[in-house]
Structure formats: structure tokens, C-alpha cells
Amino acid sequence: MKRALNIAHRGFSGKYPENTNIAFAKALTEGYCDGIEVDVHMTKDKMLVLIHDDKLDRTTTGTGYIKDYTLEELLEFDAGIKYDSKFKGQKILCIKSALELAKKYNVKLYVELKDNTGHYEGLEEEVLDRVKLVGAEDKVIISSYNVETLRKVKEVAPNIQTALLCKEMPWDIRSYRYADAISCNYEKIDAEAVATVHSIGKTLTVWTVDEVEDMHRMKDLGVDAVITNHPDTFNDVINGLC
Numbered sequence: 001m002k003r004a005l006n007i008a009h010r011g012f013s014g015k016y017p018e019n020t021n022i023a024f025a026k027a028l029t030e031g032y033c034d035g036i037e038v039d040v041h042m043t044k045d046k047m048l049v050l051i052h053d054d055k056l057d058r059t060t061t062g063t064g065y066i067k068d069y070t071l072e073e074l075l076e077f078d079a080g081i082k083y084d085s086k087f088k089g090q091k092i093l094c095i096k097s098a099l100e101l102a103k104k105y106n107v108k109l110y111v112e113l114k115d116n117t118g119h120y121e122g123l124e125e126e127v128l129d130r131v132k133l134v135g136a137e138d139k140v141i142i143s144s145y146n147v148e149t150l151r152k153v154k155e156v157a158p159n160i161q162t163a164l165l166c167k168e169m170p171w172d173i174r175s176y177r178y179a180d181a182i183s184c185n186y187e188k189i190d191a192e193a194v195a196t197v198h199s200i201g202k203t204l205t206v207w208t209v210d211e212v213e214d215m216h217r218m219k220d221l222g223v224d225a226v227i228t229n230h231p232d233t234f235n236d237v238i239n240g241l242c
Contacts, residue, residue: 004218005034005225006234007110009208010052014229017083018059019050020090024098028105031231035108037207038098040127042120047071048095048130051079054114058082060092067119095127099134109136110183110205110227112165113144124152128160143183150178163205169193174200181205186218186226194221209234212242 011023012031019038027033039052044067056062062069062077071094080090095111102109115123124142131140142153143163150162164170164179168188173196176182182197186206197204207227209215215237218226228234236242 007035007227008033008231009037009227009229017080017087032235033231037110039112041066041114043071045070050093099136102139103136110141128157154178
């Protein structure tokens with residue numbers, strides 16, 4: 001059985017502030033991951049930044065919606081201090097930083113397009129432009145809850161890998177021809193789900209798996225990738241150390 005890929009959720013967010021430079025670096029050096037999952041929003045001046053929420057309040061010293069700020073304005077906020085004061089000085093990053101890191105270390109970058117709010121016209125094209133600029137086409141997996149988003153990605157860049165995000169396994173899974181993978185809540189996954197996904201030539205990623213018992217279950221079920229806040233722990237599970 002091929003081992004599951006170890007994907008660090010927003011970087012090594014179990015120990016470091018999510019979607020920051022230190023979280024990405026530590027995912028590779030301490031978490032021994034195969035890839036990193038990030039979230040992309042668009043600024044007022046159409047720059048692409050890595051942050052999960054569409055508002056700044058939870059993870060940064062800023063307030064309000066990302067779409068209402070320019071990149072220059074966003075860089076005035078601290079993206080580390082709310083996690084822990086020792087991470088003061090971490091900044092919001094552009095997608096280019098993560099793309100270059102994935103290319104340098106030869107790991108996968110799972111890029112979730114945060115398009116469910118309807119704020120970002122042309123987000124797909126902007127992301128694909130950055131991917132091509134860095135030359136990271138073979139490193140990215142573009143994910144979204146929106147099938148229409150994946151269709152747009154495939155029409156512009158058919159060789160880019162895509163993943164449909166699902167809170168539970170879709171009953172009509174066979175109809176999703178624009179998705180190369182299904183990315184699902186691990187709590188909804190069983191042996192039948194894994195077999196069904198694999199039977200139609202797609203791969204299965206599960207999220208967000210943080211308990212050792214659940215990691216073992218996903219590994220034993222034969223999922224293709226596990227997204228976790230604790231890539232160091234899943235690395236130990238992969239290697240039979242816990």
C-alpha cells in the first residue's frame with residue numbers, strides 16, 4: 001500500500017501561527033511533511049495573500065475584511081503575536097512565498113481558493129498566473145468547495161491538479177469530472193468511501209486529522225493524503241513510532 005502524504009495544515013499550525021513563514025519553515029524542518037496546505041484571499045489591489053478567514057481579526061492585529069486593504073496596508077499588521085507573543089513580527093505572506101518554498105523543497109502546495117464569499121472576481125486566473133510565473137505547475141493542487149471554480153481552473157490550465165472540498169462524501173461523486181481528487185472531512189470517511197474514490201481514478205485527501213488514533217485509522221484505510229496541524233506526529237505514525 002502506498003503511504004499517505006503528510007500535509008501540514010496552514011503550515012505547522014499546531015505549534016506556530018498559521019499561514020506564516022515560520023509555520024511553513026517548521027513544517028518542513030520539524031514536521032517532515034510532504035506538502036503544505038494554504039488559504040488564498042485577494043486584496044483590494046488584487047494581490048494574493050495567505051490567510052484563512054476573510055477577516056483579519058482572529059489571526060492578526062488588523063480588523064475588517066482583507067478585500068478592503070491593499071497589500072501594503074496589510075503588511076502593517078502582525079500575524080504572529082495573537083498566537084503567542086514570542087512570534088511577534090510574523091507578517092501576512094503573498095502566495096509567491098509559498099510557491100517558491102514548494103518548488104525549492106520539492107513538496108506539494110495545496111491551495112484552497114477562498115471563493116465562497118463572492119468577494120474575488122478573477123481569483124482563479126490570478127492564482128494560476130502566479131503559479132505559472134514561479135513555474136510551480138507540477139507542485140500545486142488547487143482546491144475549492146465550488147465545482148464551478150474547478151471548472152474554470154481546468155479550462156485555463158488543464159494540467160493543474162484540482163481537488164473538490166467536501167464536508168461529507170458527495171452522493172454523485174462520479175459526476176465531478178473537473179476534480180482530480182476529493183478532499184473530505186476525515187470523520188465521514190470509511191473503507192467504502194476510499195474504494196469508491198479510487199475506483200473512478202481519483203485520489204482522496206482527508207482533513208483535519210490531529211489525534212493519533214484517527215491518524216492510524218486513515219493510514220489503515222489507505223487514503224492518499226492526510227492534512228494535519230501536527231505533521232510531526234503523523235510522521236511518527238507513518239514510520240511506526242507511535
